[in-house]
Amino acid sequence: MRKHYIAGNWKMNMTPSEGAAFAKELVSALKGSTTKVMIAPPFVTIPAVVEAVKGSSIIVAAQNMSDNLNGAFTGEVSALMLKDLGVNTVILGHSERRSLYGETDQFINKKVLLALSQEMDVDLCIGETLSEREGGKLEEVLTRQVTEGLKGVSEQQMKRITLAYEPVWAIGTGKTATPEDADAAHAFIRSLIAKLYTKGVAEELIIQYGGSVKASNAKALMSKEHIDGALVGGASLSVEQFLPIVNFDK
């Protein structure tokens, strides 16, 4: 039985003081909740948020990290620095990293393997563009992103992997994939994992949906068989909007 996993990707929003205020409010709103919740602040906001969620079960993640552990890489942040802050989870391969900063499947795979070598959990994002979907390339794109992104990841290490299916055309656009379309993509991804690993690994894998998730559509999405959670962008920026998504089943 897979447990729902609801995550908020703040992208480049929330100063340290705003992040701390949000986190304190979320901690008190979630008292007694057993839902697995993660928030991913920008790097400089992480310490304030880590401090604010202390004692709660909220996971604080990074939105990205370097493909190296240390050295002459101006402007980069390494896994060692994140771990020193108590951050053990990282989002990798977000479509904005792919499209705006040229991250390739090979580069993302290098980061995935590095994070796993540091015993970090990875939330690996995949998803097709509108032209890929309309051109009938959905399965080809997902197959490439999953196969390349997870190259060299052992069956044992798959316990640390969450996948987030985020169709690029649904991100920040207000257009959500229908629960049926999203579920079909998730089912395809799960069948792919069963082929690459085992049926057991595929059945345990958490696959989040991302792309204009909000309070009004969270329940319909999450009630689908293969949708095990959400990676929320815009609606994760206020507790008022994020909380009903976390509590979609209440």
Ligand SMILES: O=C(CO)COP(=O)(O)O
């Ligand atoms: O990219 C996303 C989360 O990583 C989704 O963003 P939105 O929820 O704003 O569409």
